[in-house]
Amino acid sequence: MEVLIPKLPSFKFPSPITTRTSSCVRLGFRRLSSLPISASTVNQTVAEPDIGSPSLGHSTRPHFPILHQEVNGSKLVYIDNAATSQKPTAVIKALQNYYEGYNSNVHRGIHFLSAKATDEYESARKKVATFINASDSREIVFTRNATEAINLVAYSWGLSNLKSGDEIILTVAEHHSAIVPWQLVAQKVGAVLKFVNLNEDEVPDIDKLKEMLSRKTKIVVVHHVSNVLASVLPIRDIAHWAHDVGAKILVDACQSVPHMTVDVQNLDVDFLVASSHKALDSYMVKWTSCLLCLHF
Ligand SMILES: Cc1ncc(COP(=O)(O)O)c(C=O)c1O
Structure with missing residues (x-):
């Protein structure tokens, strides 16, 4: 074994x-x-x-206050960061400051608290944009998690742009949250899902992916870093191949954004999703756990 x-x-x-x-x-x-x-x-x-x-x-x-406890007589050790990271004191304090200092609705009130919350909210959007080098903070859409972000793209862009016979290319190593929404949308519109298998190195066969692309391809859905294989895909290349046949690309960057520099302009992707709850924050702001970057 x-x-x-x-x-x-x-x-x-x-x-x-x-x-x-x-x-x-x-x-x-x-x-x-x-x-x-x-x-x-x-x-x-x-x-x-x-x-x-x-x-x-x-x-x-x-x-990390959560680690200051013993479980079954031993110091607590947490290694499930790929699912969600524990929160450091700075993040917990930021949440506490929000609830103690300016809890209110963003973009829906004219009183002091609402104005302050709105300013903080928009400043977080700018910080996130800078963090992944988005060209405009308006490209950042906050959602509850990556699963919701992918569903948002599938049910908005997907339902209005995909039709019978169109092809959606994914790899077999995608997280189920990046597969199920496309299965459901494909069923609704009659589109076809095509899966890229693993090669002998047990990573997605990117050469096969390139061969599968055609004018029928409308979107390519791939991970940046795999949560199961730790493979790192050449996203910039895949984006160029997809664009050459007129297809869009959605990148699941859940496992890359917390660990490496991700530059959406350099990668030249159309949609990028990541979970700030996997990147120590609850999240990068207090209101959300995920970001969806629409990069045009
Ligand atoms: C690669 C990948 N994509 C998507 C998800 C789903 O993320 P979320 O929990 O934010 O919905 C995960 C969660 O582990 C993941 O590892």
């Missing part, structure tokens, strides 16, 4: 371990069965702290 070893944070922050395949890169994991197993391999993969130097865990733990 193959074993994947997560690359634990190291104290000198070396560049991440990457495995380059013909078309995409897998980040952060080494496949045990494909590595010569030796003490040096293990040391390289799982760094031990220098005696006396504080670990990343030690320096970050104090900022």
